[in-house]
Amino acid sequence: MFNEDFLLGGRMAEFHPVCRVGDVHEGEGKMVRVCNKLIAVFCQGGQLYAIDDMCPHMGASLSGGYVENGVVTCPWHAWRFRITDGTWADNPRIKIGSYPIRVVGDEVQVQVETTPPVRPKPQES
Numbered sequence: 001m002f003n004e005d006f007l008l009g010g011r012m013a014e015f016h017p018v019c020r021v022g023d024v025h026e027g028e029g030k031m032v033r034v035c036n037k038l039i040a041v042f043c044q045g046g047q048l049y050a051i052d053d054m055c056p057h058m059g060a061s062l063s064g065g066y067v068e069n070g071v072v073t074c075p076w077h078a079w080r081f082r083i084t085d086g087t088w089a090d091n092p093r094i095k096i097g098s099y100p101i102r103v104v105g106d107e108v109q110v111q112v113e114t115t116p117p118v119r120p121k122p123q124e125s
Ligand code: FES
Pocket: 055, 056, 057, 058, 059, 060, 074, 075, 076, 077, 078, 079
């Protein structure tokens, strides 16, 4: 069986359940927490997308922004980000995080990297 979780530079990238499909409404965002990250999940055109929730300008929650044509506008000062890949629409050289997202049954899952726990070195005797 193919496992979609994978290792990335020593870190594990796993899908985590974040909400139900019906929790994310068309043209709106929903903030979820995954592994201490705040992520904004959006639904547009029936597709789900996940990007960092915190605006890099002054920290507003992008999940509360206005969504149109694949772009979310920050509710505080109107910086705009593409929900498909986190690119700043007004300066494409800058991006915020974007995350793979999938639906399993009725569950929305977002893939986020986690660092495996550090194992103590065995004691020499
Ligand atoms: S906090 Fe988002 S544009 Fe200022």
